[in-house]
Structures are given as C-alpha cells and as structure tokens.
C-alpha cells in the first residue's frame with residue numbers, strides 16, 4: 001500500500017506555463033480551414049458523411065459542432081461530416097503515432113504490455129499530475145519504465161525546451177524521441193517503435209444527424225442475433241444503417257413509460273465516459289421501446305467470469321477490472337448521478353477481455369413503480385442493495401458503494417452468487433443485525449478489507465469511488481510485477 005504517496009514524492013511541479021504542443025511547440029489551434037490528418041480509417045455511415053483513410057489530409061470547413069466536423073478531403077475533394085476524434089491537426093503532437101494524449105499511467109502500461117509491442121516500444125503521454133510536463137513510457141521486457149519529460153522556457157528565451165536530463169534539452173519532442181531512438185543515452189533501453197494504437201475510438205454519436213436527434217427510425221436497425229435476455233426484454237447484436245455494429249435492447253411492453261424513459265435518456269446522453277456504455281439512440285414512438293448502445297463483444301462480466309476463459313484470470317486482471325469499474329463509478333459520483341443496480345450482470349466485457357464498462361446506469365429509476373415492486377420477488381437484487389436503500393428506499397452514491405463491495409465478491413469468486421447458501425430473506429435479516437458476508441475462499445485479505453469498508457452501516461463512512469479506485473491501484477502497484485518508479489537519474 002501507499003505507493004500513491006511515493007508516486008507523489010516523485011513529482012517536482014514546475015511553474016505553471018502555457019501548454020505548448022511539442023513537435024513545433026505551437027499550441028494546437030482548432031480553427032476552420034486548417035488541415036488535419038486522419039488517425040484512423042473511417043467508413044461512411046450515412047449519405048452526409050465522408051469516408052477517409054488513415055493519414056489522409058482533410059481540410060476542416062466547419063467546427064461549430066464539437067463531435068462532427070464538416071471537412072473536405074485533399075485527395076478526393078469530396079465534402080462531408082467526419083468524427084472529430086478521428087483526426088488531429090497536421091504536424092501537431094496529436095498526429096504523432098507515439099503520442100497517446102492524457103491517458104493514465106496504468107493504461108500506458110496495459111497498452112505497452114500487449115504482445116504486439118516489442119522491447120523498447122514507447123509512448124509519450126501528458127503527465128497526470130504535472131500540467132506542463134509529459135511522461136515517456138517504455139516497455140522493457142515484461143515491465144514498463146516511466147520517465148518524466150520536462151518542459152521549460154529555454155534559457156536563451158527562444159521558446160520552450162523538452163528534456164529528460166537537464167544536460168540534454170531539445171526544442172521539440174520529436175527531436176527528443178529521435179535522439180533516444182538512435183541512442184539510449186542513459187535510458188534503460190533505446191526506443192524502438194511507437195506503441196501500437198488500439199482500434200479506432202467510439203464516435204460520440206452514431207452520426208452527425210443523430211446527435212441532436214436521438215429518436216431514430218426503427219427500420220434503420222437490423223437485428224442479427226440474440227445476445228442475452230434480461231428481466232425486461234431481449235438484447236440483440238445488430239447493425240445501424242447496415243454498417244455500424246450496435247447492441248439493441250428491446251423493452252417488454254409496459255416496462256417503462258416512454259415519456260419517463262425519454263427524460264432519463266436525455267440525462268444519460270450527457271453522461272459520457274470511457275468506462276460507461278455509450279447510449280447511442282432510442283426508438284420510443286411505439287412499443288417495444290428500443291435502446292441502442294455500444295456493443296461489447298464478450299457480454300456480461302458475470303457470464304465472462306464464469307466461462308472457462310474467465311476462470312483463468314489472475315488476480316492482477318481482476319484488480320484491473322475493479323479499477324476500471326471504480327473509475328466509471330467515480331465519474332458518476334462526480335456528476336451526482338446514481339446507478340442503483342451495480343452488479344456483475346450490469347458490467348460488460350469488450351472483445352479482448354481487457355476492457356470492462358458499466359451498463360444500465362439510470363434505468364432502474366424509470367422502471368414503472370409496480371414493476372419495481374414486483375421485483376421484490378425472487379429477482380429483486382436484494383443481495384446487492386444497501387440496507388438503507390432496502391428499508392427506506394434511500395438510494396445514493398453510497399448505496400452504490402455498498403453494491404460495489406458485493407460486485408467485488410462476485411469478481412473475486414469468478415461469478416459466485418453472493419452470500420452462498422443463504423436466502424434473500426436470511427441475508428436481509430442478518431445484515432440488519434450487523435452480519436457481513438464472510439471472506440470468500442481465495443479472496444486476498446486486502447480485497448476483503450476494502451469490501452468491509454464498503455459495507456459500513458453508516459453510508460457516510462463508506463469510501464468514495466475515487467478512493468476505492470486509488471486503493472485498488474495501490475494493490476496493483478504493490479503486488480504487480482511490472483510497475484517501476486521512474487526514479488532513474490540520467
């Protein structure tokens with residue numbers, strides 16, 4: 001424990017300065033008429049958008065919308081809308097293959113440790129803690145080393161300089177990378193290739209047209225196969241406009257009032273985070289209501305943990321899942337939003353089994369009252385619900401923290417039902433009398449100590465999600481094999 005403190009000590013904050021963008025030390029200006037370069041391939045989805053290939057140059061015509069810009073290809077001269085997160089200003093730092101932006105240290109490690117990266121693979125990211133600096137992360141066998149890249153005003157007043165070692169300053173980050181590629185010069189290893197970037201990111205919405213117009217035509221959806229069955233209806237894998245893979249949830253008629261659902265959906269639309277399933281669109285003009293979301297290829301975390309693949313996951317991976325879930329919940333916490341049904345069945349797993357995201361946030365609130373009460377039957381998630389929520393209906397972010405503790409027990413037992421062998425009624429009565437779930441078999445003690453904190457009778461004494469995220473990060477850094485402090489002095 002305590003490594004977050006030791007990490008703090010490592011930092012030497014400089015005077016805050018204007019944030020220059022490295023390569024040509026020019027701040028990135030997002031102005032129309034500028035030339036951008038495509039970072040990924042993009043296939044056209046509607047008549048109004050523009051397809052392009054990675055590295056293609058695009059002239060930006062209109063940036064008035066934040067997620068979709070109007071652009072003209074410098075190659076085909078065609079015009080159309082493009083997703084703004086697929087491009088970067090030409091010659092800017094964001095256009096460099098080695099620049100990963102503001103990603104956490106832990107994500108840099110995960111990316112670099114992917115098998116496709118070789119020894120010496122590297123990336124530059126914006127420092128999490130020091131606004132003006134960058135970090136260089138390098139793969140060294142099965143570990144990742146991090147070096148602070150400082151940015152300061154040049155002594156001769158000619159702009160900013162970048163350096164790892166004060167004795168060797170560079171006027172651009174590109175020059176710094178070139179130098180340490182040709183010569184390790186004190187680094188533990190010379191740089192080889194930029195870390196592979198993962199697949200293209202999610203677009204913020206399905207298309208430019210659906211950004212302000214959520215309600216999509218149900219005929220634009222093609223149902224491909226059933227992914228699963230929830231209490232309120234089926235979930236299908238499908239395609240929007242014949243091209244974009246999506247998940248489509250159909251709600252059994254009568255489950256929700258379409259007006260209530262739409263109001264909630266408006267709110268959910270604003271809640272966008274990497275660790276929360278993206279809500280893309282809805283069909284509410286007739287029943288069944290459809291909810292169209294991001295597709296997660298490996299389905300629910302509960303099923304995944306119980307599968308042969310899931311059962312082989314080591315504790316480091318399980319800790320990483322807990323960090324990802326706590327990160328998503330900590331975002332909800334910061335937006336004063338409550339999940340109300342946090343459980344492994346409501347967490348979904350991505351294609352490679354490395355990414356998990358929280359689903360179904362907000363839906364519990366719009367389920368019709370009688371349906372909700374009907375849930376007090378066998379299917380009500382009583383074992384996940386905090387006592388004050390059960391007794392007085394007091395759902396808060398702190399009742400979500402309680403549910404997170406139960407979710408941790410599901411993770412560490414590879415999907416066992418919580419309180420094994422006990423009925424819902426028995427659990428409810430015993431919890432009131434201060435009974436808590438005993439430590440599951442093979443659960444690390446430090447996990448259990450965290451779980452107990454989430455089950456404090458006094459909701460205010462339960463940790464915040466932000467604190468829970470740090471606790472699990474500390475476990476990973478203390479127990480993990482591949483974390484090294486960047487204390488090297490060059």
Ligand code: ATP
Nearest residue numbers: 227228229230231232235247294295296299300345
């Ligand atoms: P509840 O009805 O209590 O919320 P649930 O979460 O299992 O239970 P659904 O959200 O309807 O019910 O999901 C049913 C199943 O469909 C999930 O267990 C999962 O396997 C699959 N599923 C749901 N959403 C997606 C998605 N976005 N991508 C891939 N699979 C999904």
